[in-house]
Amino acid sequence: MIAVIDYGMGNIFSIRNALEKVGADVRIIAQPEELNDADGVVIPGVGSFGEAMKQLLPFQEKITSAIETGLPFLGICLGMQILFERSQESPESGFGIIEGEVIRLPDNVLAPQMGWNELNIKRDTNIVKGIEDGDFFYFVHSYHCIPKDKKIVVATTEYGTEVVSIIERDNICAVQFHPEKSGGKGLLLLKNFLKSIKC
Amino acid sequence: MLARRIIPCLDCDLGVPGGRVVKGIEFKQIRYAGIPWELAERYYLDGADEIVFLDITASHERRETMLAVIKKTSKNVFVPLTVGGGIRSIEDARAVFNSGADKVAINTAALKNPNLINQIADRYGSQACVVAIDAKRRYESVDGKEIVKTPDGDCWFECSIYGGRGFTGIDAIAWAEEAEERGAGDIMLTSMDRDGTCDGFDIELTKAVSERVKIPVIASGGCGNPEHILEVFQKTRAQAALAASIFHYGKYKIVDVKRYLKEKGIHVRL
Numbered sequence: 001m002i003a004v005i006d007y008g009m010g011n012i013f014s015i016r017n018a019l020e021k022v023g024a025d026v027r028i029i030a031q032p033e034e035l036n037d038a039d040g041v042v043i044p045g046v047g048s049f050g051e052a053m054k055q056l057l058p059f060q061e062k063i064t065s066a067i068e069t070g071l072p073f074l075g076i077c078l079g080m081q082i083l084f085e086r087s088q089e090s091p092e093s094g095f096g097i098i099e100g101e102v103i104r105l106p107d108n109v110l111a112p113q114m115g116w117n118e119l120n121i122k123r124d125t126n127i128v129k130g131i132e133d134g135d136f137f138y139f140v141h142s143y144h145c146i147p148k149d150k151k152i153v154v155a156t157t158e159y160g161t162e163v164v165s166i167i168e169r170d171n172i173c174a175v176q177f178h179p180e181k182s183g184g185k186g187l188l189l190l191k192n193f194l195k196s197i198k199c
Numbered sequence: 200m201l202a203r204r205i206i207p208c209l210d211c212d213l214g215v216p217g218g219r220v221v222k223g224i225e226f227k228q229i230r231y232a233g234i235p236w237e238l239a240e241r242y243y244l245d246g247a248d249e250i251v252f253l254d255i256t257a258s259h260e261r262r263e264t265m266l267a268v269i270k271k272t273s274k275n276v277f278v279p280l281t282v283g284g285g286i287r288s289i290e291d292a293r294a295v296f297n298s299g300a301d302k303v304a305i306n307t308a309a310l311k312n313p314n315l316i317n318q319i320a321d322r323y324g325s326q327a328c329v330v331a332i333d334a335k336r337r338y339e340s341v342d343g344k345e346i347v348k349t350p351d352g353d354c355w356f357e358c359s360i361y362g363g364r365g366f367t368g369i370d371a372i373a374w375a376e377e378a379e380e381r382g383a384g385d386i387m388l389t390s391m392d393r394d395g396t397c398d399g400f401d402i403e404l405t406k407a408v409s410e411r412v413k414i415p416v417i418a419s420g421g422c423g424n425p426e427h428i429l430e431v432f433q434k435t436r437a438q439a440a441l442a443a444s445i446f447h448y449g450k451y452k453i454v455d456v457k458r459y460l461k462e463k464g465i466h467v468r469l
Contacts, residue, residue: 013299017274046324110413114326114384115201115438116248116468136202136468138279140326158200181279181301183243 002197003029003038005063007055009047015076018180022191032062040072040197043079044180046140049102050090052078060095067097072197073172074190080167080174081145089143097172099148109160111142117177119155119165127166127173127192128154135185137165137177144176171196202468203432203460204248204439205453206417207446211235211254211268211284213261218268221255222395222443232447236272242446243276246454248468250276251304251387251441254284255362262291266298273299283331283387284362289318296323304329304387307360310367310374313381320382329417330378331387333359334371334404345372349403356404363391372407379412386412387441390420397423397444400431409436417441425456432465 002024006012012028019026019042027034035041041063045052056063067073075083084094087102094102105111116136121128137157144163147153154166157176165176173193179186209220209232220232232238239250250272254265262285269282282295283304292303309316309330319328334356340346344355356371375386388408390401400418409416415438418431422442431437445451457467 011296011299011301013270013273013297014277014301017299018277021275021277046326112324112326112384113201115204115415117201140324181277183246183278186277 001025001027001038002040002042002194003027003035004042004044005056005059006030007045007052007059009045009052009055009078011046012044014178014180015042015044018187018190019194022187022194024190024194032059035059035062035066038066038071040074040193041066042074042076043082044076045078045082047078048089049078049081049087049094049143050092052082053090053092053094056082064095064097067172070171072193074193075172075174076180077141077176077178080176081143083172083174084145084147087143098152098167098169098174100146102143102145104143105141105163106160113139113141113159113163115139117157117159119157121155123154125154125168126196127168127189129192130188131185137175137179137182137186139165139177141176200466201438202248202466204417205246205428205457205467206249206251206439206441207238207242207247207453208251208253208419208441208443209235209238210443211252211256211265213254213256213264213268216264218264220447222447235268236275238447239272239280240275242453243278245452246457246469247278248439249279249281251281251283253304254282256284262294266294269295269298269300281329283329289315289322292319292323296327302327302329302384304331306331306333309378310358310360310369313377316378316381316383320384325382325384325414328383329385329387330375330383331389332371332375332378332408333363333389333391334401335359335366335391336401336404344370345407347372347403347407356407359391371404372411375408375412375416379414383414385415385417385439387417387419393421394419395444396421399423399427400440402431402434405431405437406435409438415439425451425459428456429460429463429465432460
């Protein structure tokens with residue numbers, strides 16, 4: 001069972017529908033205890049960093065320990081950003097599971113970045129199996145992640161600067177775009193994530 | 200670099216069970232085109248970058264039908280879904296988002312209550328707020344309106360409401376600027392003079408608005424063939440092209456249109 005955390009921000013239906021489309025048994029959870037029997041966890045999310053951290057506070061301990069024990073994790077958009085230590089968007093601290101920070105997109109481009117943009121794949125891992133350089137994914141964001149350890153970067157995307165669009169470290173995978181809105185390639189990425197789960 | 204988007208638009212008549220897709224000519228004569236979620240899924244599989252549903256009946260009584268259509272569609276369509284027609288309040292918008300839509304398009308309600316743009320953008324983000332403008336050419340000169348030169352003479356563009364049945368006296372170019380300032384994420388710009396004619400987009404209108412705002416402009420109204428889409432992308436800064444008739448009746452497939460655009464050097468997702 002894949003747990004999708006509903007913390008009151010953004011469209012949960014899309015990610016649920018997309019995961020179900022690729023064969024996942026999905027449960028939307030709103031209580032930290034419900035994570036106990038999950039085989040994998042997804043944090044979606046659209047909205048502000050500070051508000052997300054406030055809403056996720058009850059989950060923080062549970063999620064952090066689940067990730068430490070090796071539970072497959074997928075963060076999407078804001079669900080990627082909250083893994084970092086801090087964000088320019090809000091004073092609240094992030095989970096700090098990934099070293100680094102989240103900063104505003106440069107001034108020379110329109111924020112939010114909204115639309116279809118290409119991946120430059122830096123590292124071949126299971127999450128990008130079947131996905132090629134130049135494939136398009138759907139982005140909606142005004143801030144982007146700067147991981148301290150560049151080795152975790154799987155793909156980047158050009159938008160005024162080199163935006164980190166996929167990171168992967170052990171059982172943690174996170175994407176800046178919305179795979180649930182990225183057509184067939186997005187579904188493929190979700191399918192790749194499911195394959196990393198033993199259930 | 201962001202790809203330019205191809206967006207099929209499904210005008211929905213919700214007066215029958217389950218709704219049906221129709222297409223009018225210059226906002227009038229109506230022709231039947233299919234079942235909303237079936238057409239939406241076909242377009243998604245065929246490479247649409249986004250799907251737009253417009254409830255042309257736009258009545259509160261039929262709201263539940265629209266929500267059911269959105270729910271059913273979002274189970275099989277994995278690109279952004281925009282819903283417009285009859286959204287008058289933040290509560291209407293919320294119901295549409297909670298059924299699985301990613302963006303709402305507002306027109307009449309925004310002109311009557313511009314603050315609705317701020318409300319939706321603040322609550323759901325700019326990307327979720329599309330301001331739709333139905334613009335009509337006016338050749339008689341009126342003080343304070345933005346005059347645009349066209350091959351048919353100088354004109355200004357007036358915003359229409361109620362699906363083309365009412366007029367506001369508001370200048371479409373100025374309104375687009377205001378919508379951007381208030382937080383709109385896209386301007387869906389329909390030429391009332393061209394809609395349903397298949398004569399091509401109103402290039403002068405699209406150029407004027409897309410050069411004035413920084414947010415993406417979706418060119419709409421008049422698309423009759425792939426060359427029209429190429430023309431609007433080459434001659435204006437429109438980031439997206441919306442079309443209905445050319446896709447509905449099987450004349451062109453979206454993927455073929457995108458291949459053609461790519462051959463001509465337009466950056467599209469294939």
